Amino acid sequence: MASDKELADFLASVERRAFKQSIYAVRDHDAALDIVQDAMIRLAEKYGDKPAAELPLLFQRILQNVTLDYFRRQKVRNTWVTLFSSLSPGGDEDEFDLLETFESAPGAVGAESGQDQLERAQVLNLIDSEIQKLPARQREAFLMRYWEDMDVAETATAMGCSEGSVKTHCSRATHALALALKAKGIAL
Numbered sequence: 649m650a651s652d653k654e655l656a657d658f659l660a661s662v663e664r665r666a667f668k669q670s671i672y673a674v675r676d677h678d679a680a681l682d683i684v685q686d687a688m689i690r691l692a693e694k695y696g697d698k699p700a701a702e703l704p705l706l707f708q709r710i711l712q713n714v715t716l717d718y719f720r721r722q723k724v725r726n727t728w729v730t731l732f733s734s735l736s737p738g739g740d741e742d743e744f745d746l747l748e749t750f751e752s753a754p755g756a757v758g759a760e761s762g763q764d765q766l767e768r769a770q771v772l773n774l775i776d777s778e779i780q781k782l783p784a785r786q787r788e789a790f791l792m793r794y795w796e797d798m799d800v801a802e803t804a805t806a807m808g809c810s811e812g813s814v815k816t817h818c819s820r821a822t823h824a825l826a827l828a829l830k831a832k833g834i835a836l
Contacts, residue, residue: 650700670684778828779791786824
């Protein structure tokens with residue numbers, strides 16, 4: 649059984665990686681924070697009595713389930729928003745958007761030039777699209793190993809395959825990504 653300190657230390661050690669994984673999946677800072685918080689709460693409430701060695705895999709599964717729940721809620725919410733927005737009248741041109749007038753602090757992402765923002769966004773979109781083109785098992789292994797910093801054994805357990813398969817999937821994914829990005833002029 650994990651002690652309260654072990655559970656707290658585990659949650660502190662995974663919060664950054666979990667947030668990165670969530671932000672990559674949902675592309676919304678606030679939603680990613682909510683997802684990680686919900687996953688941590690569920691782990692503490694329902695599985696806090698499990699041995700410390702089981703916490704990483706349990707947390708990974710909970711995080712994936714919470715992320716799927718988010719997408720399910722978004723799908724339902726978007727259906728209703730679409731239905732209701734079709735009832736509203738046209739003339740939305742005069743609406744005031746506070747975000748358009750907000751000034752960013754120097755050095756912040758919003759303070760960089762439009763060209764720099766565009767170039768960064770294009771590179772990130774290219775990388776994202778190439779990751780999405782990977783076969784599902786390669787993408788899953790790549791993200792778990794290099795995005796979530798899971799070791800080969802943890803990744804193999806989470807994916808339900810051998811460690812050799814994880815290594816093969818990761819190798820194929822990195823080579824495919826490197827070739828695709830190099831072909832598009834992005835040197836890593």
